[in-house]
Amino acid sequence: xxxxxxxxxxxxxxxxxxxxxxxxxxxxxxxxxxxxxxxxxxxxxxxxxxxxxxxxxxxxxxxxxxxxxxxxxxxxxxxxxxxxxxxxxxxxxxxxxxxxxxxxxxxxxxxxxxxxxxxxxxxxxxxxxxxxxxxxxxxxxxxxxxxxxxxxxxxxxxxxxxxxxxxxxxxxxxxxxxxxxxxxxx
Amino acid sequence: xxxxxxxxxxxxxxxxxxxxxxxxxxxxxxxxxxxxxxxxxxxxxxxxxxxxxxxxxxxxxxxxxxxxxxxxxxxxxxxxxxxxxxxxxxxxxxxxxxxxxxxxxxxxxxxxxxxxxxxxxxxxxxxxxxxxxxxxxxxxxxxxxxxxxxxxxxxxxxxxxxxxxxxxxxxxxxxxxxxxxxxxxxxxxxxxxxxxxxxxxxxxxxxxxxxxxxxxxxxxxxxxxxxxxxxxxxxxxxxxxxxxxxxxxxxxxxxxxxxxxxxxxxxxxxxxxxxxxxxxxxxxxxxxxxxxxxxxxxxxxxxxxxxxxxxxxxxxxxxxxxxxxxxxxxxxxxxxxxxxxxxxxxxxxxxxxxxxxxxxxxxxxxxxxxxxxxxx
Numbered sequence: 239x240x241x242x243x244x245x246x247x248x249x250x251x252x253x254x255x256x257x258x259x260x261x262x263x264x265x266x267x268x269x270x271x272x273x274x275x276x277x278x279x280x281x282x283x284x285x286x287x288x289x290x291x292x293x294x295x296x297x298x299x300x301x302x303x304x305x306x307x308x309x310x311x312x313x314x315x316x317x318x319x320x321x322x323x324x325x326x327x328x329x330x331x332x333x334x335x336x337x338x339x340x341x342x343x344x345x346x347x348x349x350x351x352x353x354x355x356x357x358x359x360x361x362x363x364x365x366x367x368x369x370x371x372x373x374x375x376x377x378x379x380x381x382x383x384x385x386x387x388x389x390x391x392x393x394x395x396x397x398x399x400x401x402x403x404x405x406x407x408x409x410x411x412x413x414x415x416x417x418x419x420x421x422x423x424x
Numbered sequence: 425x426x427x428x429x430x431x432x433x434x435x436x437x438x439x440x441x442x443x444x445x446x447x448x449x450x451x452x453x454x455x456x457x458x459x460x461x462x463x464x465x466x467x468x469x470x471x472x473x474x475x476x477x478x479x480x481x482x483x484x485x486x487x488x489x490x491x492x493x494x495x496x497x498x499x500x501x502x503x504x505x506x507x508x509x510x511x512x513x514x515x516x517x518x519x520x521x522x523x524x525x526x527x528x529x530x531x532x533x534x535x536x537x538x539x540x541x542x543x544x545x546x547x548x549x550x551x552x553x554x555x556x557x558x559x560x561x562x563x564x565x566x567x568x569x570x571x572x573x574x575x576x577x578x579x580x581x582x583x584x585x586x587x588x589x590x591x592x593x594x595x596x597x598x599x600x601x602x603x604x605x606x607x608x609x610x611x612x613x614x615x616x617x618x619x620x621x622x623x624x625x626x627x628x629x630x631x632x633x634x635x636x637x638x639x640x641x642x643x644x645x646x647x648x649x650x651x652x653x654x655x656x657x658x659x660x661x662x663x664x665x666x667x668x669x670x671x672x673x674x675x676x677x678x679x680x681x682x683x684x685x686x687x688x689x690x691x692x693x694x695x696x697x698x699x700x701x702x703x704x705x706x707x708x709x710x711x712x713x714x715x716x717x718x719x720x721x722x723x724x725x726x727x728x729x730x731x732x733x734x735x736x737x738x739x740x741x742x743x744x745x746x747x748x749x750x751x752x753x754x755x756x757x758x759x760x761x762x763x764x765x766x767x768x769x770x771x772x773x774x775x776x777x778x779x780x781x782x783x784x785x786x787x788x789x790x791x792x793x794x795x796x797x798x799x800x
Contacts, residue, residue: 256516257516261571262515264571265505265506267503268505272506273496277498279584282648282649283647333666336772336774336775339774341775348667358656361592412655414669414670415673423767
């Protein structure tokens with residue numbers, strides 16, 4: 239602790255425009271409740287997924303009631319405002335999007351992580367009532383979308399454990415950025 | 425008819441406005457998921473007026489009361505802390521000039537469109553208007569992370585905004601500790617609502633969506649969260665069947681803003697002028713061609729040339745009245761040279777997404793009318 243404080247102060251002394259590092263005691267310690275209220279993200283390893291479960295069939299009903307008016311009865315979308323969610327067009331398989339700007343990217347032929355569906359719907363959907371779905375409904379809608387995209391069986395049920403275990407078909411296509419500037423354009 | 429300068433003028437005013445004949449505006453789509461473009465052709469110098477700075481939203485502009493807004497920093501920290509806006513303003517402040525650019529800038533100009541070549545009726549605003557350059561005031565994220573005691577095993581952070589979609593992006597700790605800012609002022613005044621009032625994240629040189637507006641939460645963790653905005657979107661499909669993820673840095677770009685469509689020019693001397701920028705530091709050179717790319721010469725760069733900021737370039741040109749194409753080409757401090765559209769298509773594919781930064785041209789017809797020439 240002391241060594242790092244000295245190092246931090248020395249860093250500050252070397253940069254004339256910068257205040258040396260110190261602790262200011264500003265802000266207030268966040269309570270467990272304050273954190274819980276905002277900490278609703280779900281990560282690719284399943285961390286953050288809440289208790290709950292839902293079936294594909296239940297999700298289909300919710301989709302019809304709460305999603306289809308924007309995303310289409312079968313999730314085909316109303317571009318550009320409401321993206322296509324569902325589709326495994328054979329001509330778009332094998333990740334050939336770089337060749338053809340007209341191919342539609344859907345959950346099934348593009349998205350690398352199933353937990354992203356849960357996370358995004360939980361924080362953002364339906365657009366006019368974000369945060370209104372219960373955890374069970376979130377699992378159901380996620381199950382429905384994954385099944386419609388031929389990623390999980392149509393009789394499946396999802397909970398935190400089984401959702402975290404879903405492997406999306408194109409996850410290995412996502413690669414880190416290899417651009418570095420310099421004379422070679424990548 | 426009386427001479428207007430002999431009439432007693434208007435009195436002092438509380439908030440100024442533009443002269444009535446100066447009709448400049450963004451291009452709003454009127455959508456909550458949409459954008460509005462900076463009128464690049466109407467600007468001089470390098471600073472984008474805050475009310476003309478582009479917008480890109482995914483759930484509209486929230487109306488946030490700063491008295492109740494807080495920024496929560498938690499996760500792998502010694503002290504999970506909630507900061508009010510007033511708290512944030514009590515930290516040591518810095519002021520920096522930086523551009524912000526959406527990684528989707530230039531889509532229309534890149535695409536072939538109906539005729540197979542980009543639309544000649546595009547203006548600089550429509551070609552590359554998803555960018556703006558402002559003076560930003562705030563506190564470094566480094567100071568905030570040191571304040572809460574960021575633990576050494578925190579390697580990624582999730583930055584989340586307070587719009588209706590709670591837009592969230594994963595940021596590597598190295599950038600967070602480098603030059604990232606939490607800002608509250610733009611061009612000397614509080615950030616406007618559409619630019620993220622009361623707090624936003626500023627990641628100099630990095631794609632626009634990482635500059636999270638209406639910032640309300642930062643969580644430290646050990647791996648990216650893989651949100652929608654770094655998987656389903658903001659990933660770049662390539663020809664080899666992969667998609668580039670976390671393509672954060674904006675490549676060097678330049679665009680001539682005059683002469684440009686829809687101007688009509690006369691022969692004789694005038695200045696060719698435009699803007700250049702790079703997310704990798706400083707622009708070191710902008711070259712201009714006035715003969716459709718056959719020859720190039722260095723333009724003047726308006727000092728000071730700042731890192732990760734728009735730079736104004738200029739070159740006097742004597743037009744002889746013959747049809748030609750004007751082009752600009754930026755080089756940055758890494759040695760990167762702005763490619764042609766043909767090169768970009770060859771390297772990334774015609775279907776690639778984001779980071780479209782090709783050389784842009786303006787065709788000057790013999791009658792002086794200027795059109796966008798995108799097929800470089």
